Amino acid sequence: MARSVSTRRKLFFTVAAWSVALLIFFPVLWTILTSFKTEASAVASPPELLGADWTLQNYSDVWARSDYPRFFMNSVIISIGSTLLGLLIAIPAAWSMAFVPGNKTKDLLMWMLSTKMMPAAAVLIPMYLIFQKTGLFDTRTGLVLALMLMNLPVIIWMLYTYFKEIPGEILEAARMDGASLKNEVLYILTPMAIPGIASTMLLNIILAWNEAFWTITLTTVNAAPLSAFIASFSAPQGLFYAKLSAASTMAIAPILIMGWFGQKQLVRGLTFGAVK
Amino acid sequence: MGKIVLKQVRKSFGDVHVIPSVDLTIENGEFVVFVGPSGCGKSTLLRLIAGLEDTTSGVIEIDGKDATALPPAKRGLAMVFQSYALYPHMTVRKNIMFPLKMAGMDIEAATKKADAAAKVLNLTSYMERKPGQLSGGQRQRVAIGRAIVREPAAFLFDEPLSNLDAALRGNMRLEITELHQNLKTTMIYVTHDQVEAMTMADKIVVLQAGNIEQVGSPLELYNHPANAFVAGFIGSPRMNLLEGADAQAVGAKTIGVRPEHLDISTTAGQWKGTVAVAELLGSDTFLHVNVEGHGTMTVRGGGDVNLRHGDTVYLTPQAGKVHRFGADGKTMA
Amino acid sequence: MATQSSRATARLMVAPSVILLFIWMIVPLAMTIWFSVRIYRLLSPERSGWAGVRNYTWFFNSPDFWMAINNTLLLVGGVLAITIILGVLIALLIDQPVWGQGPLRILVISPFFIMPPVAAMIWKNLFMHPQNGLFAAVSRAFGTEPILFLQNYPMSSIVFITAWEWLPFATLILLTALQSLSSEQLEAAEMDGASALSRFRYITLPHMTRAITVVILIQTIFLLGIFGEIFTTTQGGPGSASTTLPYMIYKQALIAKDIGRAAAGGIIAVILANIVAFFLMRSMGKHLDA
Structure with a gap:
């Protein structure tokens, strides 16, 4: 826009946009604020803001009551593990679909995405039985596998989108320059694809971290991640608002902060190539 | 040395016969231009020579040896692409050195060679920049530099000037011609611009629908076109028919x-x-x-x-x- | 655009993904089909044998089933409508010259990072709770009775909560599309005498078609399987008022413990999802140059 904008106009839009943004963000903010209030202050009517009793007690209570570090570590291992494994399988697939497209490539991609359309609840029992029989039930390995497969189509799509943007002529140039397939991948493709791979990784970690069907139904104790941790707090509703808020904050904070730092790359990757 | 011979080379994509059958001899040191309207198969022919496409049948000989089945890297050719195809994450120096690195040359010798090429191409002061920071003409020169250092048997150019503005195009035309006069290496140049063909070529190959319509020096084609198509294509403004x-x-x-x-x-x-x-x-x-x-x-x-x-x-x-x-x-x- | 050898390599590299996804899809599906024609009740294990199509007919004869279909469509359609309409409006607003666009985007995207059960719990307790929720406090401040959101408007409440979770996704993708629109196009339209509204109608909106397509595709995939939000808030109730198809299957499996019926429901859900997928993919295919 090579157009000058009057300050008044800009001020108006700034106020409007910030109001909308704060409204969207408010539930998160309110949860974080409530987590620092005493239980009495949390349910006070009318709601207290400035005059509230502030405390860190909720966090130490939640910490004492449940084994947060274990849930947290499970979440970290499951989300990062499934992401790395997924990338390992998806990168070669996306690479070849992007650079050696056949006339069936598009159908193949659509088919992959369509496997995600199967409602998880529909195959719950078979999955449960398979996991029991194979000894994967309530193990981190089992969840890493399940979440990896669940998100694989999305990973492939995103990587495919990014790889598509790398001009084919550059890879041909590398081939003319005498690069072997290994060197082509090592010196040309990987450095150019790293931003795309990074944002794919970020999205997949978020999806895996926030997954709350398989992580709850296929675990009991040992492999249960933060989604199960938060589910265990849903029982005594109404009574422990501040503790619930503290637990919620503890469950979402790591991924929220990570998401904030990566949001720009993330959004670009999420457009699935629909926006150039 | 760079004598290239095509014998009954054919290329089909499925049922589409892009190159029905081509016989062509390119002598060592010649500047040959493939010219024709878009979709005539000239780029495909170049890519067949480069090894970026498989031939459906026929033989491609480079320096008397059958190169039909060789991968691109083994053919000893260098190519300059239309989009320049520079590696965006590498500096100009690293771009130029890349083929040498792939050939396993030691860093010192490779650096020396890259610097020498840069001097010829007036790139010395840009060596530490990335391609994104260069103008179109400079990028073009880097792409040529990357080709030169390999000392290839032949240079292949795929419409290298079509992304440049008219004035720059004129300059680069001269530079490439000069380069050919200095190196005396075989060059194969693809363009749809008959002015480029006329001004640069020793020998012009006019293609239409994958067939060679005529091969000859620029003036032969101008004075004695073999058919109405060549007559209409060569010369500006066009011949009145x-x-x-x-x-x-x-x-x-x-x-x-x-x-x-x-x-x-x-x-x-x-x-x-x-x-x-x-x-x-x-x-x-x-x-x-x-x-x-x-x-x-x-x-x-x-x-x-x-x-x-x-x-x-x-x-x-x-x-x-x-x-x-x-x-x-x-x-x- | 490639040689034979690179084609062979390419096939080899796609193979693991295709094989894994195929197994991931076909094994549970085959088992579900098997269960769906069997009598298989965890509470009465002594009864087993062929059920034929009885598990299926039970579903089709259950009034809950048609309600569940209705609720599923309501959820998908409602969330899509809200997120796309609001998403376009908010994207247009943020795209205006404003101070602090970076922090703004961070605020707007935040709900996308919230785990669904947490999001549902926040809304259920901190906002929609009839005594202690913030909405109730607001109602009291205006002297009106607090609205029993999850009691009286369960489906609308779930649609609202889910829409809040997905609004950031829609908004930011539409915003990215908006920012890729060249201002020259808009200026040309302005020179042609187009009003702000017709500029939006004829230039901006068509430019965003592809982005809207992606939003519909991705959201539908996720929305068809929505589970955590219902589980945490209403448990499908009151009665079956907010039971969707996935939730109904879940109830059959884990509450009624009738695996046969749950499996039949699963197959019905898979068929319906595939019908949706077919139409979706076909119309999407045109817009996405894969």
Whole structure:
């Protein structure tokens, strides 16, 4: 826009946009604020803001009551593990679909995405039985596998989108320059694809971290991640608002902060190539 | 050394025969231009030589050795791409050094070679920049530098100038010609621009629908086009092609007269017409004349031609400058 | 655009993904089909044998089933409508010259990072709770009775919560599309005498078609399987008022413990999802140059 904008106009839009943004963000903010209030202050009517009793007690209570570090570590291992494994399988697939497209490539991609359309609840029992029989039930390995497969189509799509943007002529140039397939991948493709791979990784970690069907139904104790941790707090509703808020904050904070730092790359990757 | 021979080379994509069958010999040190309209198969032919596409059948020999099945890297050729295909994450120096690194040359020798190439191409002060920070012309030079350092048997150029503006294109044309004169290496150059073909080539290969229409020096093609297609494609502005009674009078299906071979008169001549548009270039004047019975004809006159829109002119072809084409489009003896 | 050898390599590299996804899809599906024609009740294990199509007919004869279909469509359609309409409006607003666009984007995207059960719990307790929720406090401040959101408007409440979770996704993708629109196009339209509204209608909106397509495709995939939000808030109730198809299957499996019926429901859900997928993919295919 090579157009000058009057300050008044800009001020108006700034106020409007910030109001909308704060409204969207408010539930998160309110949860974080409530987590620092005493239980009495949390349910006070009318709601207290400035005059509230502030405390860190909720966090130490939640910490004492449940084994947060274990849930947290499970979440970290499951989300990062499934992401790395997924990338390992998806990168070669996306690479070849992007650079050696056949006339069936598009159908193949659509088919992959369509496997995600199967409602998880529909195959719950078979999955449960398979996991029991194979000894994967309530193990981190089992969840890493399940979440990896669940998100694989999305990973492939995103990587495919990014790889598509790398001009084919550059890879041909590398081939003319005498690069072997290994060197082509090592010196040309990987450095150019790293931003795309990074944002794919970020999205997949978020999806895996926030997954709350398989992580709850296929675990009991040992492999249960933060989604199960938060589910265990849903029982005594109404009574422990501040503790619930503290637990919620503890469950979402790591991924929220990570998401904030990566949001720009993330959004670009999420457009699935629909926006150039 | 870079003699390249194509023997009955064919290329099909499924049922589409892009190159029905091509025989061609490119002598060592020649500057050969493949020219033709878009979709004529000239880029495919170049990519077959490069090894970026498989041949469906036929043999490609480089320096007398069968290279048909060799991967691109083993053919000893270097290519300059239309989009330059520079590696965006590497500096200019690293871009130029990349083929040497792939060949396993030690860093010191490679650096020395890259610096020497940069000097030739006036890139010395840009060596630490990334391609994104360079202008189109500079990128083009880096791409050429990357090709030079390999000391290839032949250079392949795939429409290298089409992304540059007109002035820069003129400069780069000269630079590439000079480069060829200095290196004396075989060069194969693909373009759809017949001006590039005429000014740079030792030998022009005119292609249409995957077939070679004619091979020859620029002046051969200009003076003795093998058929109406080559006649129309080579030369600017295009040759006027006329049918009907005028052609039948000399026993041809079609006759062709180049714009520069028509005499202009305001009083009398073979064809009468009115000037539709007069383009004044100072040195020349191009007249687009509506001729009764033949549509628009283009005429090239001197800078002193003083005719305007609506004026009546008479046009007469110069003696011996009329090309005759038969019903099959071929030039008649 | 490639040589034979690179084609062979390419096939080899796609193979692991295709094989894994195929197994991941076909094994549970085959088992579900098997269960769906069997009598298989965890509470009465002594009864087993062929059920034929009885598990299926039970579903089709259950009034809950048609309600569940209705609720599923309501959820998908409602969330899509809200997120796309609001998403376009908010994207247009943020795209205006404003101070602090970076922090703004961070605020707007935040709900996308919230785990669904957490999001549902926040809304259920901190906002929609009839005594202690913030909405109730607001109602009291205006002297009106607090609205029993999850009691009286369960489906609308779930649609609202889910829309809040997905609004950031829609908004930011539409914003990215908006920012890729060249201002020259808009200026040309302005020179042609187009009003702000017709500029939006004829230039901006068509430019965003592809982005909207992606939003519909991705959201539908995720929305068809929505589970955590219902589980945490209403448990499908009151009665079956907010039971969707996935939730109904879940209830059959884990509450009624009738695996046969749950499996039949699963197959019905898979068929319906595939019908949706077919139409979706076909219309999407045109917009996505894969």
